[in-house]
Amino acid sequence: MPPQPAPPPAPDSTTAAIRANYARVAGTYAGQWAETLATHGRALADRLALNRQTPSAVTGAAAAVAAAIPASEAVTGAATAGVGSGVVGRASGPWVVEVGCGPGLVLRHLGEVNPGARVVGVETEEMLRQAPAGFGRVVGDAQTLPFGSGVVDAVVMPFVLFHLPALAVALSEVRRVLVSGGAFGAVTWAGHDPHPAYDVWVRVIDEHGAPPDPSPQMPSNDITSDPAKLRNALQAAGFGEVEITVERFRHQPTASEFLAHSQVIGAMARRIGQLPPDRRTACLAVAEEELGRLDPDAFIESGTVLYATARAT
Numbered sequence: 001m002p003p004q005p006a007p008p009p010a011p012d013s014t015t016a017a018i019r020a021n022y023a024r025v026a027g028t029y030a031g032q033w034a035e036t037l038a039t040h041g042r043a044l045a046d047r048l049a050l051n052r053q054t055p056s057a058v059t060g061a062a063a064a065v066a067a068a069i070p071a072s073e074a075v076t077g078a079a080t081a082g083v084g085s086g087v088v089g090r091a092s093g094p095w096v097v098e099v100g101c102g103p104g105l106v107l108r109h110l111g112e113v114n115p116g117a118r119v120v121g122v123e124t125e126e127m128l129r130q131a132p133a134g135f136g137r138v139v140g141d142a143q144t145l146p147f148g149s150g151v152v153d154a155v156v157m158p159f160v161l162f163h164l165p166a167l168a169v170a171l172s173e174v175r176r177v178l179v180s181g182g183a184f185g186a187v188t189w190a191g192h193d194p195h196p197a198y199d200v201w202v203r204v205i206d207e208h209g210a211p212p213d214p215s216p217q218m219p220s221n222d223i224t225s226d227p228a229k230l231r232n233a234l235q236a237a238g239f240g241e242v243e244i245t246v247e248r249f250r251h252q253p254t255a256s257e258f259l260a261h262s263q264v265i266g267a268m269a270r271r272i273g274q275l276p277p278d279r280r281t282a283c284l285a286v287a288e289e290e291l292g293r294l295d296p297d298a299f300i301e302s303g304t305v306l307y308a309t310a311r312a313t
């Protein structure tokens with residue numbers, strides 16, 4: 001019987017704060033920005049499609065795991081009108097898991113490029129309730145994955161690694177749940193080009209005396225934005241065949257899209273959320289006025305992302 005995971009420790013406060021931020025915006029995590037990220041998630045999924053793996057990677061340890069996990073704890077894709085939790089095993093067939101799947105914008109594509117695979121998203125309950133039907137949904141944290149050991153054929157984590165305070169623990173967890181030879185892929189932020197609209201937004205918020213963001217955001221970005229450091233972290237966690245490429249991202253909202261999105265998601269949204277209502281209203285009015293005067297190109301958010309793929313050794 002494969003070793004089973006130890007009971008999860010209490011999530012630390014950084015993890016709890018980051019997860020709570022996303023849980024709060026689960027119902028509004030949508031639109032052009034979310035789609036831009038999901039486009040990269042889908043491109044990552046294409047690179048990891050199971051039919052490009054060695055056959056041994058997809059035959060896995062399914063039967064042994066099915067025997068090891070009580071049926072009552074198994075969460076099956078078709079059955080998840082609700083959301084499951086607990087340690088999960090599988091009955092048959094390859095499993096593809098997106099850890100930190102948000103509202104599930106990449107899940108359908110993962111299913112399309114991995115025909116026959118059971119696709120499962122791991123997230124907070126709030127996010128999973130937004131996810132499309134027909135996929136496995138398991139409440140869980142990347143640092144204590146809710147799966148038995150050696151049961152998953154592929155794990156993808158688009159735009160998640162930098163959020164994890166215990167990055168090394170999470171990568172070891174991913175390695176633990178993967179079958180030998182199983183595939184891993186991540187996309188992470190690398191560099192940002194100048195973004196004049198964001199600079200105006202920050203300045204106006206500063207001028208209105210908004211307190212600092214109370215929440216940490218990207219505790220592992222120093223590692224995950226650097227190809228050499230990310231490669232080392234993956235190798236230290238038991239991955240081989242590490243490939244990292246630096247690619248471009250680009251997103252261009254209109255002024256009103258920028259303002260609407262920026263009030264809901266991110267550090268500045270949390271900052272203005274702490275202002276008293278009258279100051280907040282004044283701040284938004286000034287921001288709207290100043291942003292409305294900018295050239296459309298000032299709203300282009302662009303830069304680089306890292307695509308990392310690796311195989312469990």
Ligand SMILES: C[S@@+](CC[C@H](N)C(=O)[O-])C[C@H]1O[C@@H](n2cnc3c(N)ncnc32)[C@H](O)[C@@H]1O
Binds near residue numbers: 023143157
């Ligand atoms: C930028 S969103 C990306 C969502 C999705 N992967 C995509 O590309 O569309 C980051 C997601 O990471 C999740 N996340 C943050 N910390 C996490 C953790 N410790 N374990 C699992 N997911 C986490 C958040 O809940 C959030 O939904």
